[in-house]
Amino acid sequence: ILNVEQSPQSLHVQEGDSTNFTCSFPSSNFYALHWYRWETAKSPEALFVMTLNGDEKKKGRISATLNTKEGYSYLYIKGSQPEDSATYLCAFKYSGAGSYQLTFGKGTKLSVIP
Amino acid sequence: DAGVTQSPTHLIKTRGQHVTLRCSPISGHKSVSWYQQVLGQGPQFIFQYYEKEERGRGNFPDRFSARQFPNYSSELNVNALLLGDSALYLCASSLAKSGGPARETQYFGPGTRLLVL
Numbered sequence: 455i456l457n458v459e460q461s462p463q464s465l466h467v468q469e470g471d472s473t474n475f476t477c478s479f480p481s482s483n484f485y486a487l488h489w490y491r492w493e494t495a496k497s498p499e500a501l502f503v504m505t506l507n508g509d510e511k512k513k514g515r516i517s518a519t520l521n522t523k524e525g526y527s528y529l530y531i532k533g534s535q536p537e538d539s540a541t542y543l544c545a546f547k548y549s550g551a552g553s554y555q556l557t558f559g560k561g562t563k564l565s566v567i568p
Numbered sequence: 569d570a571g572v573t574q575s576p577t578h579l580i581k582t583r584g585q586h587v588t589l590r591c592s593p594i595s596g597h598k599s600v601s602w603y604q605q606v607l608g609q610g611p612q613f614i615f616q617y618y619e620k621e622e623r624g625r626g627n628f629p630d631r632f633s634a635r636q637f638p639n640y641s642s643e644l645n646v647n648a649l650l651l652g653d654s655a656l657y658l659c660a661s662s663l664a665k666s667g668g669p670a671r672e673t674q675y676f677g678p679g680t681r682l683l684v685l
Contacts, residue, residue: 458610486671488673488674490676495678496678497571497572497675497676497677497678497679498611498658498676499676500673500674500675503671503673505671543610543611545610554599554601554616554618554623554624554672555601555613555616555624555626556601556603556611556613556674557613558603558610558611558612559610560608560609560610561610
């Protein structure tokens with residue numbers, strides 16, 4: 455059984471604060487790491503796909519890093535805004551039979567207080 | 569362009585009944601995946617179909633089945649419903665073979681919320 459762990463489960467930050475959360479995954483048989491943002495009552499939105507150790511991706515105020523050797527990825531949000539309030543999910547792909555399926559963590563629920 | 573669409577949006581069934589959920593992928597996408605999300609958990613992989621063939625199956629009982637049609641739309645069927653099948657069922661589509669499966673982004677629909685009483 456592959457476990458993808460995300461921490462914290464939830465957090466509240468003030469508007470303008472920067473924040474980050476963690477995704478931990480098995481370091482063996484790594485294939486890819488995906489990040490999604492999921493706003494209430496909407497569809498999960500793809501943020502990043504990362505495949506190489508040391509990958510860094512950036513989209514506006516959101517960025518992500520990847521360490522495949524130790525099995526973790528960080529998602530950073532700079533200057534949080536109320537519209538950043540959502541659940542952030544990471545999903546792991548492993549090589550072989552699992553290369554087509556996403557194994558998700560439980561997500562980090564972010565609430566940005568105006 | 570329309571995103572992934574799913575129908576119905578909500579559904580209430582009783583134990584022992586069966587249910588069919590439907591999904592239309594983004595135009596041009598040939599692969600469809602199904603996920604189940606129960607409260608407090610992340611989405612769990614059920615099936616993936618590509619070109620009407622099952623490409624992968626998660627750890628779900630045989631009560632769960634799916635198929636993909638020539639137009640790449642898909643149905644998820646669940647027989648003999650149990651209370652524990654109450655969940656949000658998400659469908660995702662992908663181009664498939666776009667830079668290889670590692671970078672293949674799956675685009676999700678809004679889900680069908682199923683309540684089993």
